[in-house]
Amino acid sequence: MLICENLSFSIDGHKLFSNINLNIENQKDLLITGPSGIGKTTLLSILCGLQKPTEGKVLYDDINLYNLVENKIDYFRGDKLGIVFQNFNLINAFTIKQNLELAKTTQGSGDKNLYDLLQRVGLADKSHIKVSKLSVGEKQRLAVARAFIGNPKWIFCDEPTSSLDDKNAEIISQFIKDESIRCKASLILITHDKRVQSILNFSQTLKLGEEL
Amino acid sequence: MIVGMTIITVSILVTQITKNTFNKNNPNLDVVVGAKGSPLQLILSTIHHIDIPTGNISYKNALNIIKHPAIRSGTPISLGDNFQNFRIVGTSKNILKLYNANLKVGKVWEKPMQSIIGYNVANYTQLKMNKFFVGSHGLIDTGDVHAEQPYKVVGILNKTGTILDNLILTSLGSVWRLHSNETNSKTVNSNSKLEVTALLLKYKNKSSVFSFPRLINKNTNMQAASPSYEISKLFKLTGDAHMIVNYLSILIISLSFIGILFSLLNNINDRKYDLAILRTLGFTKRRVFSLILIEGMSISLLGSIFGIIIGCTTYISVQHFSLIGRNMISLQFDFVFNLFAVWLIVMVASFLTCLIPCIKVYKQNIRSILLNS
Numbered sequence: 172m173l174i175c176e177n178l179s180f181s182i183d184g185h186k187l188f189s190n191i192n193l194n195i196e197n198q199k200d201l202l203i204t205g206p207s208g209i210g211k212t213t214l215l216s217i218l219c220g221l222q223k224p225t226e227g228k229v230l231y232d233d234i235n236l237y238n239l240v241e242n243k244i245d246y247f248r249g250d251k252l253g254i255v256f257q258n259f260n261l262i263n264a265f266t267i268k269q270n271l272e273l274a275k276t277t278q279g280s281g282d283k284n285l286y287d288l289l290q291r292v293g294l295a296d297k298s299h300i301k302v303s304k305l306s307v308g309e310k311q312r313l314a315v316a317r318a319f320i321g322n323p324k325w326i327f328c329d330e331p332t333s334s335l336d337d338k339n340a341e342i343i344s345q346f347i348k349d350e351s352i353r354c355k356a357s358l359i360l361i362t363h364d365k366r367v368q369s370i371l372n373f374s375q376t377l378k379l380g381e382e383l
Numbered sequence: 384m385i386v387g388m389t390i391i392t393v394s395i396l397v398t399q400i401t402k403n404t405f406n407k408n409n410p411n412l413d414v415v416v417g418a419k420g421s422p423l424q425l426i427l428s429t430i431h432h433i434d435i436p437t438g439n440i441s442y443k444n445a446l447n448i449i450k451h452p453a454i455r456s457g458t459p460i461s462l463g464d465n466f467q468n469f470r471i472v473g474t475s476k477n478i479l480k481l482y483n484a485n486l487k488v489g490k491v492w493e494k495p496m497q498s499i500i501g502y503n504v505a506n507y508t509q510l511k512m513n514k515f516f517v518g519s520h521g522l523i524d525t526g527d528v529h530a531e532q533p534y535k536v537v538g539i540l541n542k543t544g545t546i547l548d549n550l551i552l553t554s555l556g557s558v559w560r561l562h563s564n565e566t567n568s569k570t571v572n573s574n575s576k577l578e579v580t581a582l583l584l585k586y587k588n589k590s591s592v593f594s595f596p597r598l599i600n601k602n603t604n605m606q607a608a609s610p611s612y613e614i615s616k617l618f619k620l621t622g623d624a625h626m627i628v629n630y631l632s633i634l635i636i637s638l639s640f641i642g643i644l645f646s647l648l649n650n651i652n653d654r655k656y657d658l659a660i661l662r663t664l665g666f667t668k669r670r671v672f673s674l675i676l677i678e679g680m681s682i683s684l685l686g687s688i689f690g691i692i693i694g695c696t697t698y699i700s701v702q703h704f705s706l707i708g709r710n711m712i713s714l715q716f717d718f719v720f721n722l723f724a725v726w727l728i729v730m731v732a733s734f735l736t737c738l739i740p741c742i743k744v745y746k747q748n749i750r751s752i753l754l755n756s
Contacts, residue, residue, distance in 0.1 A: 221663065222750045242667040249665010260660045260753060277665030 172196055173218070173325060173357060178227035180213055187213055188379060191227070197324075200351070200358040200371065205379030211361045212257055214379065215327050218359065219254055220244040231325070249277035253323030253356070255331045259314040263303040267294055267313055270302060271320055278321025285320075291346055292316045293339070307334040315343050319350040326351055328360045332367050344370040384643070384683060387636035388690020389697065391725055394628045396698040399718040402618070405431060408546040409610045410481045413592065416440065416448055416599055417581035422608030423617060429460060429581040430610055432470050432546055435522060436462055439578035440605050442555075448582055448599070453591040456481075459579040461558045464518035464529065469504045471518045471534070471551045473558030473579075479540075481583065482547045488512055489538030495560050498553040499538035510536050518561065529561050555579065636729060639686065640736045647679050647740040659749040672741045679737030680730075687729050691722065 172195065179189040187210040195201050203211050216222035218229060220236050229236040231251065236244060248254075261270050271285050289295040292312040302310060311334045318326060331347065332340040344367045351358045362368065408431050417425040420437030427434035442459065449457035458481055461473035472478075476491050489512055491499060500510055510516060515533040519525055534553060542548055559577055586595065596607035651658065658671055666674075 216750055219663075221753075242669050245662055245665055245667040245670075248663065249667075254663060256663070256753070258753075260663055262657050262660055264657070273661070274664050 174230040176228040179225045181225045199374045202373035202376045203361045209379040251324045253318035253326045255318045255328040257329040259310045261302045268298040274317045274320045326358045340366045384639035384686030385690045388687045389694040391632035392694025413586045414584045416607045419606045423613045425608045426613040436580045442577035445582045455585045455587040458583040461579045468524045473555040485541045486538045487541045495557045497537040498534045501548040502542040503548040505539050659752040662749045675741045683733035
């Protein structure tokens, strides 16, 4: 269970958001929406242990994330979380395969077949191509595949289909849905994309800038 | 790093092995008596065989010195010829006792023009038992040979780890016979006309250490020189040069540390986004710290090991191919400790240098790096 208590975040004295309370049960999903610049990505970073909130707590099954030392937060992130960043955060100098293998070293996917994963996102024939040579859409599909390389219990996706055409948006949305079910993971997703929302049925929606 | 370690390795090897060689070459001799001139030259030429002698002294006088009450034992040596750059030394059989040398095969000379050869001479020249060879005039092979009177090999010495390994020993009579025409001495057997290069002496007791050399230096046309004093003087003279070489290599190594430091800092700057990605994937701060440390230490480790290998190879090549090098005792391992100590210091300094970029990475705020990228 993921619980957020009174989460607030300020930059240079300017309050981005305040008193956000969330309670996401295991295998339940949350959709985060809101206007641009309201702090959706920042909230996601806070939930992933990448940005300490100004106030409030983030609890994963009674583990208070920001009470952990930074090394343990890093370890927890690698072990339990799968993240798709808005700007993908891939290593450009590495190939598709190398990016996945790198993630595999911390996320211990065990018997998960990289080729199978890549085939499902339509990148199997490009596994030896460097990320810098990929199109934006291909990078986005790779970023999604990488988030599921382990067996994450919480998946965080920031606009995972923003650069995809309709066909690929549908494939990736279905992939996220299937993998979340397979991993028995909770999905926390930021999107304005109706194509995604039509495939993934969210049990909760957080509209930043409005009341929950 | 490679250049610095190469220089420091050669410097250590030269210093340590030269010291060892000088120590081992001297079989606890107290004093050497020879013709007047540079005392250091006398010692280098008659004990270490790396210089030309100062001249000759009368054999008759040499015999009188051996009989002096202060002297326990005396070994005359007579230089002048070589075979393939290995010196032919006319001497008495006492020299074998002096160096604790044993024959591997054969026997000690009994007749003129018989010789025994050192271990390295046998290996380098392929001279074998009962083979004949002709000496070349002078101490370096000039091609001007004594073809009319060849030497016969009657014995080969076991390895002694001293200069004896590089010498061809024969009787004084053989040397006199070979040079009887040059000295225009018709009577080889007349002691008054005969000459030797030097006398290697041991005192009966150490109380003669001051009085005996004074006696020789003041009252005769010869000089007495102390091997240990002259060699320590030599090391004092060369010590400054070694120090400069060592400072130079320390400077080069320090520069290489600065190079490694800036290279790592630049790498980190170029790859800070990639390192932040590693953290988002679950690489802990400690693990990223270790990755940078391993990268830096690998550069230092490989650089220093290559430097040591190149340094040792350079030294061994010089030792093998040069005349002076041949007189160095091979297979010494005393330098290993010194080399290891220097390497350890370099590694510790390297580690401390690498910590700077590692700490920088450790303190990085990944969120701001990801945002700024």
